Amino acid sequence: MEKLRIAVIPLVRSTFDVNEGTRVFKEQINILQNIDTNTDWIFPTSTIEYVENLKSFYRTIQKEPVDGIILLSATFHLGDLALHISRDFPTVPIMCWAVPEPPYNGGRVRLNSLVGAHLDFSNLYRAGRNDLIFAYGYANDPDFSKKLLNWLMALRAIKTLKNCKIGLLGGRARSFVNVDVYEPELYKELGVLVEPILLEELFNFSVDKEELENEIQKYTNLYKLVASLDKEKLEKVARLKIMLEKLYKISKVHALAIRCWPEFANYYGISPCAAMSSNMAEGRIMACEGDVLGALTMVIFKAIGCEEFYLADISQIFETGHLLLWHCGVAAHNLWDQRSERHLDTYFAGGKGVTAGFVLKPGTVTLARLDYIRNHWILFVYETEAIQTDQELKGTYVKVAAKNPVKFVESLIEKGFAHHIVMAYGSYSSTLKTLAQLKGWGVYDSNC
Template sequence: MGLFVLGRATFDVDYARACAARAVEVLRMQDCRLAGTGAILFDNAEVTAALDDIAEEKLDGIVVVQSTFTDAEAVCMIAERTGLPLYIWALPEPRTGGRLRLNAFCGLNLAAHALGLRNVPCISLYAAPDAPAIETEIAGWLAAEPAAPPRTRVAEPVPSEAGARGLDALRGARIGRIGAHPAGFDTCAYEPARLSRLCDAHVEPVALEDLFAAAREVPDSAVGALLEECSAVSGIGELDPDQLLRSLRLKGALDALKERGRFDGFALRCWPETFTEYGGAICGPVGMMGEKRTPCACEADVYGALTSLMLQALSDAPAFLADIVDIDDATDTGVVWHCGQAPASMADPAAPLEATIHSNRRMPLLFQFPLKPGRVTLARISQARGAQSMVVAGGEMIAAPPSFSGTSGVVRFDTAAKTVRQRLLAAGLEHHLALVYGDHRDALEHVAHGLGLPVLDLTQ
């Protein structure tokens, strides 16, 4: 078996190395020979060199250890170069309430989606290398066949006024796409003609520099008003004032672009350029826009923006576009998370709403809080495996301390968490799911029927 350990230097490298070393140690206990050093490969050049090193080896499969989050470029390179079965092991991390140190499940999610689009089978594992009976679990994983994608069903014509609002929000929607999605984020790609056929939505490209230029033109009086709006948020006065004001200018810029382009929502490239070229985080402004019913999808995710627009219309409440970053069998729960951009109305009133900095890029403004308890519905207009569908899931957000820094919530799904994880990965779903409070299954059924989309239910 070929061995590749993937990681990114923007995460906790020391912790990733320790976890990956233990994983490789356990792998080497198996009855198979591993070709590869086990060192973390941090970029595509290192992956290419590692592929060259094993080019002459006689291999029957490839093991990929997902030590941190990565985009899907590397795993697709490995699949294309080798043409061998892929076994991908993502490493969990404890819910400490601090920085998301690895975010490896999200990397596995991106890989499963990209490989699904290419009809490349993969067999996934999500387990700690020091878990009880891990050797037995790994042996079963390496002997397993790829899981079949879960079946979709035909949407029923359920009458729903809320669903009609959701359909109306989609039809003819105008989305401003600010910048392009990052490389290796096939989850955020879209085809204009296909989208037009689906719901006659229009996507207008906006250059990132246009966003930054608009931010620099925001009047000081408007920035002051935005600062006043945030004045009651705990910790706002402790942030770097220059970076904070630059971040708030991005909120003013989004308002100006919305008015100029008559946009209903945005799909925006949120990193790295907002940090590296502009000098402020857009996460907090995104949360403020979402609270005012202008959804902004990170990583230029057009379908994520449309899903959020649909959900806010049918629920008459803000939506939160989130990653699932952990699904734990022991507690039978999952964690939805993003850096710090959930709408403030979703905050748990029993916990403080705090202003903070980005955990990797160390700049403000982000909002930090756990999500409030209550019934939730998750959804996605998906393009997994090249076919459009309506993905739905139900659950209960439970009262829990923050799992990680930023905005996060702990969900007890309507079916076993392990089942949700298996279905999500086998379907090759995108890594963004939109979330609203309440039970909106009937409304989503109505929308799916109106758009001619099959339904994939993760929790029924």
């Protein structure tokens, strides 16, 4: 997880109770340092009233870039402070923080913090800043700390994506125009680079006998092997798993988007599904069918602390209020429900499929996809439950709940989203929505 540097700048005006504002500032800093220990909190020794006071603190935060700035409205203050900070740090996301008013002293408003933060946010927003967030409360208030942690996680995702490289192995799948990506726009928006990789580069890796035998044994221990999976196919699966792992490491990518058909089955002899599944279980992100933005969505989940996710199709609608999330065998084997049988099968691609097969575990899940549709970035996000599912199919799959599954699918399709979504275990919708707010993305949160 990325370590952050966050600058906290306490702003005041001497016509208000600066002593109380300074006390609040110091108290809140102590709490912040305990809320997120994976963040370096950078702050001045005293509150700041004038633009001139900012200059010495600038030297501190310009030595090493900061990932976010919190403007703490310790008392009401003039709006030029925030405007100068915004001008000097035009790409650093800003939180405008207001604290509650303390008891009145002689009939006077002592801090007027809320108005100061409101002024800052309004000024910055009208001046064109989109990467803003407003927060109210003390640092140890549950609602405030939740909002703060969501903001910090969103900043971690932004920082990860600025240095992100996704390998596009073999290109996208044939006719899948909807998972194509315009690379200059992706780099402009997020700093993400896409590196094309020829399939021949993968197939040219050598694998020594000992590591191959070890990998074969792992598959044998994990899965029941169907009769059609002969020794040659099993060896190809194990070899491909190792080759993909080597390519991932040598290319220094955050994820691989793989054109998994038809070339693998036609020229290598098997499809890569089971080999991708094993790599996913070991923390290497791999997306089917050359889906770069599907891979990127999984990178985002990992950046915000999720380790369990799965790229899937919405394959079926049930009258019981459920959807089937299915793909032909790429889910990480550590997502297994521990009830179904885990098997390797060859049921598609003319017997060259070699896919993992099992049911995924139940639990709270977040469905999401970042997509680029008609020149706009849009994030789909929906929290629901994966339910215990009987094993009736080949491949990897699970059912998830939806209040109105037909309307859910209709609306998702009619918004133009690609046919792959990511299912991640855990509750991440608030963090994803915060990320979208900071980036100015549209958000589609189905209430179906």
